[in-house]
Amino acid sequence: MFRQVTEDNIIILVDRFYARVRQDTELGPVFDGVIKGNWESHLGKMYDFWSSVMLGTGRYKGNPMVKHLEIPGVSKAHFTQWLALFHMTAGELFEETIASELRVKSSRIAESLQLGLFYRPDQIRARSIIPEDVVSRG
Numbered sequence: 001m002f003r004q005v006t007e008d009n010i011i012i013l014v015d016r017f018y019a020r021v022r023q024d025t026e027l028g029p030v031f032d033g034v035i036k037g038n039w040e041s042h043l044g045k046m047y048d049f050w051s052s053v054m055l056g057t058g059r060y061k062g063n064p065m066v067k068h069l070e071i072p073g074v075s076k077a078h079f080t081q082w083l084a085l086f087h088m089t090a091g092e093l094f095e096e097t098i099a100s101e102l103r104v105k106s107s108r109i110a111e112s113l114q115l116g117l118f119y120r121p122d123q124i125r126a127r128s129i130i131p132e133d134v135v136s137r138g
């Protein structure tokens with residue numbers, strides 16, 4: 001059980017998490033479809049990403065929103081499953097304070113990615129979450 005976040009521990013977390021993703025019947029094919037043979041390069045980016053998020057190293061340079069917009073067939077259910085596996089892996093490896101920080105941060109990032117990917121103002125109106133008299137239907 002790790003009591004601190006280090007570059008080495010991030011590598012162990014990312015490796016264990018993506019081993020699960022690759023075996024997952026829903027997530028695996030989506031990732032393999034995009035990443036094909038380039039898992040090493042993907043894992044390298046993810047070490048940088050989590051190093052930036054957890055240690056503030058700023059080593060990750062990229063645009064996750066754009067990358068995820070380009071993934072064919074990615075759904076909300078994929079994000080739910082992604083988070084379940086990530087939270088489980090974080091809980092196995094890190095003491096509770098750090099595991100909880102990882103859960104909170106990954107959930108926030110997932111939320112903002114999903115807003116960018118799936119937010120449809122017309123569907124919200126159709127489901128009447130916003131009262132009719134507040135929104136003029138065009």
Ligand code: HEM
Pocket residue numbers: 027030031034035042045046049061062063064067068070071074075078079082106107109110111113
């Ligand atoms: C909180 C949830 C997630 C986080 C934090 C996350 C983070 C990232 C990051 C940082 C990258 C690297 C982007 C780059 O190349 O600069 C990436 C790539 C990728 N992610 Fe995610 N991701 C999440 C959820 C998902 C889900 C649910 C899927 C699909 C089921 C997914 C599939 C992919 C794929 C296929 C790539 C490679 C994109 C490419 O190389 O073109 N991700 N992700």
